Amino acid sequence: MINPLTRKLSSFTTFSADDLAHLNSMCQKVLDFRAGQDLIQEGDRPDHVFLLVRGWACRYKLTADGRRQILAYLIPGDLCDVHIFILKEMDHAIGVLNDARVVAIPKDVMRDVMRTHPNIAEALWWATLVDEAVLREWLVNVGQRKAVARLAHLLCELWLRLKQVDMLGNGEFCVPLTQSQLADTTGLTTVHVNHTLQQLRKQGLVSMQERKIIVHDIAGLREIADFNPNYLHLDPRT
Amino acid sequence: MINPLTRKLSSFTTFSADDLAHLNSMCQKVLDFRAGQDLIQEGDRPDHVFLLVRGWACRYKLTADGRRQILAYLIPGDLCDVHIFILKEMDHAIGVLNDARVVAIPKDVMRDVMRTHPNIAEALWWATLVDEAVLREWLVNVGQRKAVARLAHLLCELWLRLKQVDMLGNGEFCVPLTQSQLADTTGLTTVHVNHTLQQLRKQGLVSMQERKIIVHDIAGLREIADFNPNYLHLDPRT
DNA sequence: CGATAGTTTGATATCCTTCAAAACCTGTGG
DNA sequence: CCACAGGTTTTGAAGGATATCAAACTATCG
Secondary structure (H helix, E strand, O other), X not given: OOOHHHHHHOOOOOOOHHHHHHHHHOOOEEEEEOOOOEEEOOOOOOOEEEEEEEOOEEEEEEOOOOOEEEEEEEOOOOEEXXXXXXXXXXXXXXXXXXXXXXXXXXXXXXXXXXXXXXXXXXXXXXXXXXXXXXXXXXXXXHHHOOHHHHHHHHHHHHHHHHHHOOXXXXXXXXXXXXXXXXXXXXXXOHHHHHHHHHHHHXXXXXXXXXXXXXXXXXXXXXXXXXXXXXXXXXXXXX | OOOHHHHHHOXXXXXXXXXXXXXXXXXXXXXXXXXXXXXXXXXXOOOEEEXXXXXXXXXXXXXXXXXXXXXXXXXXXXXXXXXXXXHOOOOOEEEEOOOEEEEEEEHHHHHHHHHHOHHHHHHHHHHHHHHHHHHHHHHHHHHHXXXXXHHHHHHHHHHHHHHHOOOOHHHOOEEOOOHHXXXXXXXXXXXXXXXXXXXXXXXXXXXXEOOEEEEOOHHHHHHHXXXXXXXXXXXXXX
């Protein structure tokens, strides 16, 4: 089985055999987390970089009055804060959404690889810059779009990102997110997310099975979402 | 007069004489822009990195139906997309808000400095990571806070950032932004921004002179804004 | 089988938008 | 130096999108 980090970064560059060996050698220490646990909390100064191997996680922040904003989703192959040693202290938390497996890469190993393998270093920076681009699009989403478009846009993005790492079982697309997580992501309330999802269902764009959202008509979603995937900076090959 | 880039990056690290010389030598080609012009447009593949020396600029994105979301403000000392050569193509535009002066640094010079001066390279990455942290906080702001807190939060941030680069004329704090720009920043309408600013004025927190917002009570603003400056990753010395 | 978490429903409140027009400022050209 | 144009701020009224509160329903799991 291919290293999920390699699979992800390969959509940016082509690695040498030596690079590939190194990418594998980094993934020694495996850890398991249960749904709901935090990988990292605000204020932490972690000495490991986490690579998500199985399951989903999210970045989030809490406000003083107890509201939560989800800032990003992490799917297998995504790294948590490769460059935390530059910023010193976490300004947000990272929590695991369902039972998950991660690889912990010691900070020093990371630093070393960045120095000795410029190809890998650049690919890691690419991933960081794409994360930032996604964040920008989320701000547009929450700031400017109505509830229906907002949810549709999120689904389009997840669909493409999962596809990028081969996690789209023959077009079937299951989002393991609760409506309250979707609410915290889009800046809406649970109740309103529920209403809005029903609209999407009535239009035949999605349906739900076992509490999972199934996307039926990705083209239709794209249309109402005003979705332009350029911000994901995917390989045109794909 | 001190190089504004140096002043900004100095709040992350201390530079050697050689570093400082290099930072100065990068700033050769000066360009002037008029209010409203775009420095860079979506889809561009710029071959220069711009350093803002005078005036304000903003990153922004337009939606299909003509709405605009402002994604970040750039003030003197801020760089536009140091690492664009990694991402290849701009996924957003950068426009100048008032008459501004920039320094254009050729891509190759940038690349070179990154290779030969690891200290500067790391400082530039620091700036990029802080930009990302700001973006996260903006998402929290737009997603979770009510209009009053949202505007107050933005003002608190700008106040601190200007202070960091010594642009706070003895506590006087003039924001050269129109209400419609504030609206595009916060995801509100112009009308509602106007109402909200009046609330802040009634409470004596801010006032307006010549279309500029003057902050009177930064502590008061912080309180209603739920403002925690940790995300700016400022030097604790400051 | 009960406990717990997630989904759905309904009714009401409110925040914010939309549309429209007046007032105000600033710069420009006659 | 005044008049006018264009952008900005302000005001008002009305509607809509989303929030809030509360409770019923449903699925899952030990």
